[in-house]
Amino acid sequence: MEIEKPKEKYDQLISDGYCVVEDVLKDDMILQLRSVTDALLDAQTEDQLAATRSSGSMISVYMHSLFSELVIYPRALLALDALGFLRPKFSSGYVISKPPKSPPLFWHQDWWGWNDPCSYTALPQQLFLMYYLVDTTPHNGCLRVIKGSHLNRHPLHDILPNAHGAELQRVDNIDHPAFQHHNGEIDISVNAGDLVIGDSRLLHASHSNESDERRTVITLWYHPFFALLPEPMQAHIGRMRQKLEWSDEDWNRIEQLNPDYQGDIEPLQWNRTPGPELK
Numbered sequence: 664m665e666i667e668k669p670k671e672k673y674d675q676l677i678s679d680g681y682c683v684v685e686d687v688l689k690d691d692m693i694l695q696l697r698s699v700t701d702a703l704l705d706a707q708t709e710d711q712l713a714a715t716r717s718s719g720s721m722i723s724v725y726m727h728s729l730f731s732e733l734v735i736y737p738r739a740l741l742a743l744d745a746l747g748f749l750r751p752k753f754s755s756g757y758v759i760s761k762p763p764k765s766p767p768l769f770w771h772q773d774w775w776g777w778n779d780p781c782s783y784t785a786l787p788q789q790l791f792l793m794y795y796l797v798d799t800t801p802h803n804g805c806l807r808v809i810k811g812s813h814l815n816r817h818p819l820h821d822i823l824p825n826a827h828g829a830e831l832q833r834v835d836n837i838d839h840p841a842f843q844h845h846n847g848e849i850d851i852s853v854n855a856g857d858l859v860i861g862d863s864r865l866l867h868a869s870h871s872n873e874s875d876e877r878r879t880v881i882t883l884w885y886h887p888f889f890a891l892l893p894e895p896m897q898a899h900i901g902r903m904r905q906k907l908e909w910s911d912e913d914w915n916r917i918e919q920l921n922p923d924y925q926g927d928i929e930p931l932q933w934n935r936t937p938g939p940e941l942k
């Protein structure tokens with residue numbers, strides 16, 4: 664597979680906080696992922712659905728072996744390689760699915776390492792790789808992002824409470840600013856199987872799903888420069904894996920992407936809120 668304009672994509676990812684690599688998943692993988700995610704989603708209870716009305720269902724990728732194959736999907740690793748991420752590591756991921764006629768996902772960013780000074784530099788500590796399993800548009804809940812917000816403060820940074828607050832998840836108040844439109848937001852509509860790569864610090868959200876079909880995305884978290892991260896950050900990442908349903912064979916499959924930390928430094932404290940250093 665030839666990645667088109669890898670250097671331009673790299674520049675966009677570093678400066679804007681995201682880029683899109685088209686046509687990464689082959690049809691047979693999309694079909695398998697749809698079938699596995701549909702079965703997991705059909706098993707969700709009403710209570711589970713109500714607790715995550717905004718994001719839609721959130722199911723760990725450690726709940727099914729197929730996702731370990733997605734973690735090392737050769738065309739995705741080729742894309743990372745073409746962007747210059749030669750030794751990426753993997754830490755976790757979720758199946759996130761918006762049911763038909765469901766509300767928007769609130770604005771948030773996902774970075775937890777704001778206590779470390781490197782979080783205020785251009786170094787991408789953690790990337791999301793998002794695979795949408797259906798074509799997306801604003802009508803069925805496509806992704807929205809605020810370009811450059813991984814490196815620059817935006818008014819939303821000061822408005823958002825606890826980034827994944829239970830009230831926002833339940834959509835207690837749809838008039839909250841976290842559900843509104845904001846300066847600089849752009850829609851990212853993709854085709855099923857395209858790969859959206861983004862910096863975990865980027866402010867992002869999604870539109871409501873007004874369609875009659877489920878809109879599922881699989882988000883996987885990678886660390887493109889794991890070996891260059893400060894040791895306390897490596898130590899935290901090294902502890903993120905969960906056993907759940909993956910077998911030893913699944914773990915062996917992703918061994919090359921295992922974020923192994925052998926030192927004895929204390930893990931960095933988890934902090935989802937950027938400090939005043941973010942200007």
Ligand SMILES: O=C(O)CCC(=O)C(=O)O
Binds near residue numbers: 869
């Ligand atoms: O549901 C979406 O479109 C975005 C999911 C998301 O925000 C995330 O995985 O962090």
